[in-house]
Amino acid sequence: MKLELSRRDLFLAGGGAVAGIALSPVPWKLLDDLAIWTQQPSTPTPRPAGPLAFRHTSCSLCPASCGLKARCFGAQPVGFSAVPGHPASDGGLCPLGLTAHHLAKHPFRATLPERVSGGKRERIDRAAAVATLSAALAACGKNPKRIFAVVDGRPGRSLSRTWRALATATGGLYVTPPAAGASRSLEALGKRFDGGSLALGVDFSKARRVVSFGTPVLTDAGTPGLLARLRAESRRRPAAERIEVIQVEATRSRGAALADRFVPIAPGTEAAFALGLAHVLLDEKLADAAFLAARTSGLDEFASLAARFAPALVEQKTGVPAGVVTALARDLAASLPALVLGGDPASAPLSAEAEAAIASLNLLLGAPFGPLPVRADAPREADGDAKLASATPFDALPDGSVGLLLLDATVAEGLVPWERLKRALSDGALVVSLSPFRAGLGEKATLLLPGPAPLEAMLELEGPSDAPLSTLALAPALLLPPKDLPLPEEIVREATAAAGLSLPAPSSGRAAALLASKRGRIYDPSAASFEPLAGIASVDALAELFARGACWIDDAAPEPKGRFALLREGEAPRLLEAALGAPSALPARLTTLPRESVSAAPPSLLLTKLTRETTLFTPPAAANASAARA
Amino acid sequence: MDDTLIGRGLRRTTLPRFLLWLVPWAALLALGVYAVYLCFAVGLNQTNMDNRFAFGLWIYLDLTVIALGAGAFFTGFLLYILKKKELKAVINSAVVIGFICYSGAVGILMVDVGQPLRAWFTFWHPNVHSMLTEVTFCLTLYLSVLAIEYAPLVLKNRRVKEVPGALVLEHQLHKVMVVFAGIGTLLSFFHQGSLGGLYGVLRGNPFAFRTHIGIWPTTFFLFILSAAAVGPSFVLLTTWLVGKVSKKRLVSPEVFQTLAKISGSLLLVYVVLKGIDSLIWINTASAKTGVQVSSFYAHPPFGTWVLFAEVVLLGLVPAALLLSRRVRARTGLLVLAATMACAGVVLNRYVMTIQTLALPSLPFDSFLSYSPSWQETAAFLAVLGYGVLLYSISFRWLNLFPEERELATKG
Amino acid sequence: MHTTKHSSTLPAHRYTLVVDLDRCTGCGACGTACAVENNIPPANEKATERTGTVWMRVLEAPASSAAGGPTTFVPIPCQQCDNPPCVDVCPQRAIEYDPRTGIVGQIPVRCLGCRYCMVACPYHTRSFNWWSPEWPAGMESTLNPDVSVRTRGVVEKCNFCVQRLQAARAKASAAGQKEIDPADYVPACVEACPSRALYFGDAADEKSEVAVLSKDGESFRLLAALGTGPKVFYRSSDPVVRERLSRTGVTRG
Structure with a gap:
């Protein structure tokens, strides 16, 4: 058979092709894709820099040193997730860590002297x-x-x-x-140990009451989210097993807002308040007698100091009603183990006397070796x-x-x-x-x-x-x-x-x-x-x-032999003077992002989501301005 | 040149005076065009709208001018379908006003959306459930109808007539105008209604949500009625105003009477139905959502006075005035009544747009306020400037009021 | 109100988020992780709380008692309603309710930016791009290649990190499995929460944690009376918090 193509056939074929294409989804899809061309030309198109891979490292932005699991394309990380079970952070990450990969490209980055x-x-x-x-x-x-x-x-x-x-x-x-957080009040406690200065850590999992004198325990200090997690888990357990956080602070900080109880206190009167709690504990024989007998010294001298701080006087000094002081002391004694933390150099520095009073309070509650375990520093190179x-x-x-x-x-x-x-x-x-x-x-x-x-x-x-x-x-x-x-x-x-x-x-x-x-x-x-x-x-x-x-x-350190001094040499008169004297001035408090104040790097620009596009945090500059006005 | 454009037997002011009159309106338009340019070039961040107040002055403007522009379709409906011959005196003017309102609204809508180049997607991927789809379809089509209705006016101009074929086309258009009036009426019924439906379907907003009749919420029908009611009032108002400004008698007093009677009757029906709807809403809304209706009016400045003003002060009262023979006999009172009727609908559109958005929704929300930026205000005023310009030009060179020549020779 | 969809018409999978308000400390990690995952740009210098682009907003609710009980922070992503008020209002089908997963998706390339959906949503979880998205020079390299950047003038919102669901599906089908491994599909916010206040899963699976948690007496939904059927549940051990947050905001006045 011979194939003959007439002009008519060509027209038919051409017309058929056009009709066929028109009936296919192709032209309509192309028409739809025109939407792309209406985009702002500056809109970037993210492209993978290489194959997908996951890599692990640790975050260096604050002392918590959380574990990071980085989702990378080629050599470029595009996001982080926390590492559950990680010894440093156990699955927690804060906004700073989540954006750590932006910092190398931060507009403030310098690459030349x-x-x-x-x-x-x-x-x-x-x-x-x-x-x-x-x-x-x-x-x-x-x-x-x-x-x-x-x-x-x-x-x-x-x-x-x-x-x-x-x-x-x-x-x-x-x-x-x-160090950030409550380290200084722990150091003050460790220095009272007669067997040489002890390094103590905080184990929230072993405490039922956490009293914080301005330490941002629920927002900043320690592992991100750990205490909040432990507390929330305990809320659905019987009342006797519940963990409660009591924040003692001059301003209703973020931590105070999140605490189960907030005790507003006149600025700079932390020492008087701590000694008031000590007074009730000793006066009503609520202190941990076994721990005091076995592990402390100087109880009589301390008792006579604390005796001066009856709740009525504490009310006068701190502005906290005497009933609240008594009730809090009784609650702590009835809910052991309890621990007391004080201060934060970045947001709420305390006087040395307040730290001393807090250390003694921890001893009355028998906190060391329980919720305040002994720890050893990580091994370092010998000086040789x-x-x-x-x-x-x-x-x-x-x-x-x-x-x-x-x-x-x-x-x-x-x-x-x-x-x-x-x-x-x-x-x-x-x-x-x-x-x-x-x-x-x-x-x-x-x-x-x-x-x-x-x-x-x-x-x-x-x-x-x-x-x-x-x-x-x-x-x-x-x-x-x-x-x-x-x-x-x-x-x-x-x-x-x-x-x-x-x-x-x-x-x-x-x-x-x-x-x-x-x-x-x-x-x-x-x-x-x-x-x-x-x-x-x-x-x-x-x-x-x-x-x-x-x-x-590290492994858990063994419990050392020795005693804590409730008062150190010549400490009583200084403590008395500080607690009874005029309250010391507190520096202005900042409302910052979690951990931002203890980070050596500026926050990623993406954190404007929290400081500018939501009301979650006041940016530091605005907080400074309002502090200056106040 | 100018003289030969003006209709035979019509007296118009001198060209320089006319141009001088146009200057301020042109300036207003120019400022608005600059504001619109900013919105296109820099983005809608030039407005004071935000994620919570996602609609603002512009949507309010759209709703209002479309309600007021309803005179075009309703006068057409009365004239061509119901054969109310006396309305022939104002139909041309009503068409021009309708065209101005609708084109202004569509223009502003194109600035209001973030991606105007994608506007055609509504025709391409229409969501038949959306009131906005209905609005878009009907508005676009009706604007085309209005353009067709406008065309004969231009074609009948003295100079245009000389163009071969113009008259023939005009004649043909005239013959089919009844068809377009019918289509226009149908389309208008739908988009006026769907503009009301815009808020009535908001299931997440118990203040705006209304009981449905069939697939439409009651606001759908109330918006049609209220637009039909104030359309004639607005035609009356504008005609009176043009007469004042141009110092001429444009229509015979009977035309005003007819417009007022129609407007008054419809307004009465609207107010009664609006009252019934409000009562149903008050008694059913809280049963369905657990929200007491009184709480909608517990956020100043939106007290119950708003409802009172809408239904009684600017509803029942002007309706009664417009229906009273004695009031109709006095132009001053007639104009006042028509103004009140228009104000009632303007307030209704304000409440539907602004109070709906300002009321708190989540348990920790607060009452929100919003005030338009200068760019929004300038774009809004540009519609006014554009309207006056187009109307002035049409008035000068096109024969908007067929009775004008007659009245001029008589008087 | 429109009839709420009955269980017979509910999707085969019902991806659900449960927020434990007892645990939330308002640290903002969820919203930050969300912004990183979904390529949400840093705030424009003029942006405010009301004009910013935020998919996961954490709001501070007033303290539960006058005595100064703890503050409650409430993270609010798109509530992924089963009877969403937004889908029907979009004039050009740029919002889709996925009948297989219950996820309400926003299609930015089809969005015209009319913002009607924002007006329709009682939870205010949408953001309009008032500005062009901009990153400091070089920071574009940190963008997630799985998510496209939205242009100026369109609306966006949370979609439960649906790109992660797609990745999980791809992984399952590559392994010859029909269903995904639930561990493979976790939205960025849930993954990031340091106090583990967020639970995510398929509530269609009666035994799943979210199914159990969302049904107990401590769970509630925001504006439940409106019949929108959110798939984001909140829970609190404090009855005062539950009562206050279950209300409609307008009733306060």
């Missing part, structure tokens, strides 16, 4: 940075009014050894800031032969003495307020910040040597000092730092050498030190299981585990 001279900020190159720093280093130590000081927000790291050696070499100070300066507490930094201040990238402005730092500086001092951000202390520095942003470098992360057990993660980096980023530690080393000073070689012995301790267990997040540290064969094997996002947790 910057110098402020004559009020003008200018970018400088590596050589100029080295020259500026070495000149300042060389001038240190010649004048006792112009010493060198370095502030380290996370002591105990390998890098901390460099800073301590530098302090030694320059004849300067190695300064450590106060190296000449390393020991730590000077931040509060002890002398005024007008520092000519060169070096602020490590881990220093948070909430714990190291700029106003206090400024007092320590002498005229024309050089303030060097290693922060990767042109914000917070990084903005105040006169020489900024920006280092890797969070998640851009491996970090040694110890858990918070008030955790019941110490933890340690050598958290792997998820992101690559910018290619030409001059590493600040190298600049400091070069400048030190140029100034004619010597430093020991950088060390990386933390994993080895940990392995040698043979203590504790290590959590492998990819297997969601623990392994005894003693079972790890080599430092390499341990390092390999850490590189996968593992976290080490």
Whole structure:
């Protein structure tokens, strides 16, 4: 058969094709897709940077050091989730941690050294940075009014050894800031132990009553959400097993609003209130007599001090009705175990006397070794032969003495307020910040040597000092730092050498030190299981585990022998004077995002969802403004 | 040129005076056009609407001008379908006003939506359950009908007539105008109704929600009735106003009488039905949602006075006035009554749009306030400017009032 | 009111969120995780509480008693109604109720931005994009490639992270299974909550945690009287909180 195509056939075929296409979904789908073209041209199209993978690390933004499970496309994390069962955080993450991957691209990010001279900020190159720093280093130590000081927000790291050696070499100070949360009231308690200073942690799971003197236990301190979780679980149990939080504070803070009971108190009268509770406990013989007899000393002296604080007097001093004081003391005694926490350096600092009174109250309630367990710090590298300066507490930094201040990238402005730092500086001092951000202390520095942003470098992360057990993660980096980023530690080393000073070689012995301790267990997040540290064969094997996002947790420490002094030497008169005297002034309180005040990095811009687009949090600036008005 | 455009036998002011009159309205329009440009270029952040007050001045404007513009369809319905011949005197003017109101509303609606380029999706993916779909379909079609009704006016202009075929087309259009009047009436009934349905179907809002008759909430029918009632009043008002401004007698007094009678009767029916509807609402709303109706009026400034003003003060009273022969005999009182009738519907549309959105809904919500930004206000005023411009031009060069020449030669 | 859909017409899966108000501390982790997962842009500098783009809003309800009991924070995502007032009002079918899952989805590319759905929703859980979405230079690289960015001028809202359901389905079908593993489908907010105040699951499975929790006496729904049938349940051990939050807001005045 012969195929003949006429013009008519071609027309028919063409027309048929057009009709067929018109009847198919294709043109209609294309028409629909026109919607794309009505989008604003600036609307970005998210594209995967590589195949999907999950990687583990730990968050470095605050001392809680929560475990992070990162959802990554290629090398780019696009979101985090918490790691259930993680020793440091047990499945909790806060808004700061959830947005940690944005920080490397934060608008305040700096990637080149910057110098402020004559009020003008200018970018400088590596050589100029080295020259500026070495000149300042060389001038240190010649004048006792112009010493060198370095502030380290996370002591105990390998890098901390460099800073301590530098302090030694320059004849300067190695300064450590106060820990966040209630650590200082726990330290005050630990110092009363006659068998040597004890480190105590907080175990909320063992307490039925938590009295907080301004410590943000439900919002900030400790592991995110842990106490709230424990309390909520207890609410559906019989009344006798319920956990209750009592917040004693001058303002109705966020923590106060969430507490089961809020006891508003006149500012600065915490010591009087604590002694009032102690009075009722002793007067009505409600204190833990067995614990007092076996584990404390100086009861008589303390009792005679507490006897002065009858509820009527406490009412007069603190403004809390006498009935409330009595009822609270009775409730605590009837609901043991109970614990008392005080203060927070970032939001509610307490006087040393208030901390002392709180420590004694914990002893009357028998809190140590129960809800306040003994803990040991994570193993650190031994000092060996190296000449390393020991730590000077931040509060002890002398005024007008520092000519060169070096602020490590881990220093948070909430714990190291700029106003206090400024007092320590002498005229024309050089303030060097290693922060990767042109914000917070990084903005105040006169020489900024920006280092890797969070998640851009491996970090040694110890858990918070008030955790019941110490933890340690050598958290792997998820992101690559910018290619030409001059590493600040190298600049400091070069400048030190140029100034004619010597430093020991950088060390990386933390994993080895940990392995040698043979203590504790290590959590492998990819297997969601623990392994005894003693079972790890080599430092390499341990390092390999850490590189996968593992976290080490200590064993429970044995209960030591010894007694706590209810009052320390010469403490009674000071306590009496402070509690009976005029109330001390409290600094203005900030309403900030959870943990923002103790973070060394600025919050992600996405947190404007919480500060601007909802009424959930007042942004710090607005809170400051309202505090200034008040 | 200007002279040859003005209809034979009609006296109009000089061209320079006319242009001077246009200047302020053109300025208003220009400012509005700039505001609209800002909304397109920068976005709707130029308005003071927000996620809670998602409708604002513009939707209120749309509802109001469409209700007032109802004179076009209803006069057409009375003239062409019910053969009320005396209304021939105002039909042209009513058509122009209708066209202005509807085109203004559609224009503002296009600014109000975030993605106007996707407006055609409503025809492409229509949701037959949505009152807004009904509104969009009917508005678009009715605007086309209005354009067709407007066309003969232009075609009858002295100069346009000279164009070959213009008269033929005009004649043909005239013959089918009854069909368009019918279609227009049907479409108008639907969109006036569905604009009311817009709020009556809000199941999540016990203040706005109303009992349904068939698939439509009662507000559907009340909006049709109220629009039909004030449409003639608004035609009366505008005709009177044009007469005042141009210092001319445009229609014979009987036309005003007829308009007032129609408006008054319909308003009475509307007010009675609105009253019955309110009573049903008051007695059933709380049984269904547990909300006492009194609580809707416990949030100042929206007290029960709103309901009173709507039903009695600006409903029953103007209805009675418009129906009274003695009131109708006095132009001043007649105009006052017509103004009150229009104000009643303007208030009703305000309450439906603004009070609905301002009332708290969730247990921790508070009563919300909203005030339009200058951009919203300018766009709103631009519709007024545009309206006066288009009407002035039509009045000057087109023959809006067929009786005008006759009355002028008589008087 | 319209008749509420009867159980016979309810979807085969009924994805449900239960919020334990006793546990919520108002930390904002849920809303933050939601913004990260769903590529919600940072606030425009002029944005306010009423013009921001927030899918998971946490509101502070007044304290439960005059004596100053604890404050209650109430996280409010889209309530995923079984009888949604929003679906029927959209003129161009940009909102869909998925009869297989009960999830109410918003289709941003079809949305014209008329905001009628926002007026219809008594829970105010929608956001209109008043501004163009903008990220600081370089931050676009942190966007989630599974979710497209919405343009200026359209409405958006929570969809229970439906992209995670799609991923779970893909995973199940790759493994030759018909049903997804419930552990594979958890919305970002639920995953993030540090105090574990959020429970998520399929209430069609009578034995699931959400089915049990949503039926007990401590659970209630917001504006339940309106008959919208939300699939977000709230629970509190405090009867005062339950009573106060079950009310309609307009009755307060």
